[in-house]
Amino acid sequence: MTAHAPSAAHTPIVSKWDDAVAASLSEPELLLYRSNLLGSDLRVTNFGGGNTSAKVRMKDYLTGQEVDVLWVKGSGGDLGSIKLDGFSTLYMDKLQALKGRYRGRAHEDEMVDYLPHCTYNLNPRAASIDTPLHAYIPKAHVDHMHPDAIIAIAACADSRRLTEVIFGGQLGWLPWQRPGYDLGLKLEALATSQPNLKGIILEGHGLFTWGETAKGCYETTLEMxxxxxxxxxxxxxxxxxxxxxxxxxxxDQRAALAARLMPALRGRISASERKLGDFNDSPAVLEFVASHDLAKLAALGTSCPDHFLRTKIRPLVLDFDPAKPDVDALLAGLDAALEAYRADYTAYYERCKRANSPAIRDANPVIYLIPGVGMLSFAKDKATARIAGEFYINAINVMRGANGVDTYVGLPEQEAFDIEYWLLEEAKLQRMPKPKSLAGRVALVTGGAGGIGQAVARQLLQEGACVMLTDIDAGALAEAKANLLKVAGKDNIDAVQGDITSEAAVEAVIEATSLRFGGLDILVSNAGIASAAPLEDTTLEIWNRNQNILVTGYFLVSRAAFRLMKQQKIGGSMVFVASKNGLVASAGASAYCTAKAAEIHLARCVALEGAAIGVRVNVVNPDAVIRGSRIWDGKWKEERAASNKIEADNIEEFYRQRSMLKLSVLPEDIAEAVYFLASDKSGKSTGNVLNVDAGNAAAFTR
Incomplete structure (x- = not known):
């Protein structure tokens, strides 16, 4: 969870500019350096918000003459992580020529279509709607940031006077206006008429600052x-x-309540697409949700366009009294609360829509505030849900600052609608890539530190799922998580140590998964051991160990996952990773074979009950997956070699030659089968067994 303390509690923002680093950089590289420094501090601008620019003398590739080129952050992207290819480049003379094409505010959106005609050096990075705002300010370097402290002033009822009082004439002020071509012309007019200004505050929006050098611009931004x-x-x-x-x-009570609430909410808002959740109980959130003004301020909505584009104009405040924490009543009231919110949002759309407005979008809330508990945010992917929550914390900080010194003012409803349903924003949404096949899904993989577990997790992550790993080996689990972070990033992968033979531990793993991602859609039961011994040498300890992990453990995990999926009411999929030995007995491995057979039959039983609630349960039967396997690293390899009267070093070749296809079975092969059974590709299959064994006639299921 991201921690955001009140602005006043922060240490002062200090310059991180390093003259030694800057000395070796070109002008475009200085812009990149400045941008990364600004974007590294959420007090300066939020994720994906703000933009920077520099007007640079460069050689025209066609004429060879020196020309002025605007380098400006392109559409999308984040200042903290942007690279040089994230900037658009445009001829300044052509941008100036655009003024002759401008037909007034009623037609300003058409100016965006002219921007590609101004592109320098065939740069494929699309220019953003904010390009004219940078181009027409007559300064070499320009920053546009969304600092909470500045927006707090910009969102005050007395914003204009406070700007003069606080900055003593260093900053100009412009009334609220939707970003676009006309606002660029207004910025130019004010900056030109008052050449001593260091920047301009945009009412309800943010800050523009400038300078003659990259360093000067950066330090002016921080100073303001x-x-x-x-x-x-x-x-x-x-x-x-x-x-x-x-x-x-x-x-601990906040976390437990959120873990119980999130799947219930998720199921109710995932009719059109699966949603992923994020829980935040940072100090700033807790201060807000415990306050007298919570309901009143939440109803006013946010001010900065960057905020409500992520969070919707206002959140849903849930009816909950932490002094008398009745969670059952909270859950019972969700349907009515959501229905009221959707009705209110639909009425907002109907009041504000225009003749050419896009169709109404998902009317469910994004932000949920629970008194005494914290904030939940839900979106189509985990990163978007987390970032939406962070943006609402920005809004909280703005409301704190504005209401502390004046009266906070949200954006007028019609203005908010015109941003949210802006045709240019709609076009951007339509250009988004098609979601991956498991987008919005949450998967839990037991035995996640092993070779098969990691391969399965990697496959699911690559297909767009969020994955929680669990394993009894904490060290190996941490290593597996570190490996998978390179595949999908911190938002989509997590790990929690757990012993699947412990009922309490299993419940804790399920709770951790719900709290981290909002619920559960896919269970991959993969935890396992292997043992081999002649019947007369099989001890009760060996027998019970196989039964505890491969039967009881699978029962406990599937039961807990079943209960959660039933609560969500959006279906789900379970895949048991069993073994060829569940179908074909092997001499000298009675404990293992019996447990694997029980595991397969348990899957069939769960499939019978799961069908009624849309939960499919299937089995993958591997055989001799040796490479990357922790099971085969130990005594099992020696035991199977002895049983087959071969050297341990020859075990993989022995099993390869024994197979009908003469192929080795790899963890990635099992992962492909698990993905197929977990995904909608097998949406009409349940109670099935899929052998991935390179061919073993004795294991044929029919």
Missing amino acids: IRLAEQWLAENVKQPVFGGVKTTTLPA
Whole structure:
């Protein structure tokens, strides 16, 4: 969870500019350096928000003459991680020539279609809607940021006067206007008429600053933010958010409640597409959700366009009293609360829609506020859900700052709608790539530290799922997670140590999965051991160990997952990784073979009950998966070699030659089979067994 403390509690923003680093950089590289520094601090701008530019003298590739080229952050991307190829490049003379094409505000959106005609050096990076805002400010270097402290001032009822008071004429001020070509012309006019300005505050939106050098621009940006933070901290006139109204539950109770609530919510809002969730109980959130003004401020909505494009104009505040924490009543009231929110959102759409507005989008909330508990956010993927929550924390910080010194003002409803349903935003949404096959799905993989477990997790991650790994070996689990972070990143993979033979441990793993991602769609039961011994040498300890892990463990995990999937009411898929030995007995391995047979039959039983709630259960039967296998690293390899009267070093070749296809079976082969059974590709299959053994006639199921 991301921690956001109130602005006043932060240490002052300091310059990170390194002259030694900057000395060797070209002008475009200085722009990149500046951008990365600005984007590295969420107090300066939020993820994906803000943009930077530089006007650079460069050689025209056709004429060979020196020309002015605008380098500006392109559409999409994030300043903290942007590379040089994330900037659009445009001829300044052509951008100036666009003024002759402008037909007024009623037609300003058409100006976006002219921007590609201004492209320098055939740069494929699309120019953003903010390009004219940078182009027409008559300064070499321009920053446009969304600092919470500045937006707090910009969102005050008395914003214009406060701008003058706080900055003493260093910053100009413009009233709210949707970003676009006309706003670029207004920025130009103000900056030209008052050449001593260091920047401009846009009402309800953010900050523009500039300079003659990259370093000067960067340090001016930080200076203005520091001034705002300091003034807000020194001039608070009233209790934060009206003071404390409710108690805050202890951390463990907050987490337990969120883990129970998230799957119930997720099931109710995933009719059109699966949603993933994020829980945040950082200090800033807890302060807000415990306050007297929670309902009143939440209803006002957000101000900055970057905020509500991620969060919708307002959140859903759930009816919950932490002094009398009745979770059952909270769950029972979800349907009515969601229906009321959807009706309100639909009414907002109907009031504000225009003749050419896109169709209404998903009317469910994105942000959910629970008094005394924290904030939930849901979106189509985990990163978007997390970032939406972070944006709402930006909105909380803005409301704190504005209400502390004046009166917070949200964006007018019609203006908010015109941003949310802007045809240019709709076009951007339509250009988004098609979701991967497991997008929005949450998978739990037991035995996740092993070769098969990691291969399965990698396959599911590559297909767009979020994956929780669990394993009894904490060290190996941490290593597996580190390996998989390189595949999918921190938002999509996590791990929790657990012993599947313990009922309490299994419940903790399921709770951790719900809390991390919002629920569960795919269970891959893969935890395993192997043992071999003649019947007379098979001890009760060996027998019970096989039964505990391969039968009881699979029962406990499938039961817990079944209960969660039933609560969500959106179906699901379970895949048991069993063994060829569940179908074909092997001499000298009675404990293992019996347990694997029971595992397969358990899957069939669960499939019978799961069908009624849309939960499919299938089995993958591997055979002799030796490479990357932790099972084959130990005594099992020696035992099977002895049983087959061969050298241990020859075991893989022995099994390859024994197969009908004369092929080795790899962890990746099992992963492909698991993916098929977990995905919609096998949407009409349940209770089935898929052998991945390179061919073994004795294991034929029919």
